[in-house]
Amino acid sequence: xxxxxxxxxxHPLDFLGQEDDPDLGFFPAMNxxxxxxxxxxxxxxxxxxxxxxxxxxxxxxxxxxxxxxxxQYQPEFSH
Numbered sequence: 170x171x172x173x174x175x176x177x178x179x180h181p182l183d184f185l186g187q188e189d190d191p192d193l194g195f196f197p198a199m200n201x202x203x204x205x206x207x208x209x210x211x212x213x214x215x216x217x218x219x220x221x222x223x224x225x226x227x228x229x230x231x232x233x234x235x236x237x238x239x240x241q242y243q244p245e246f247s248h
Contacts, residue, residue, distance in 0.1 A: 176229060177217070183210065 182196055186203025193199045198206065217223070 177221070178226065 182193065182199060184207070185193070185199070186206050187194060187200050188203055190199075
């Protein structure tokens, strides 16, 4: 894989439901029951695996190599 190919980073909260920690309810989709969320994730993975090859973030970072080759963005904040 090259760093120009599209990538997707999944977050641990993508695999937790409201039963796991009600205090996380302010995060998007954390009010969804776990069984419903995992059912949706199964469908998402079927679609993703049809077009993409998953691998760990460490392998992705190793592939990028020199971080200086990445696009950089300087944010401008209003004061």
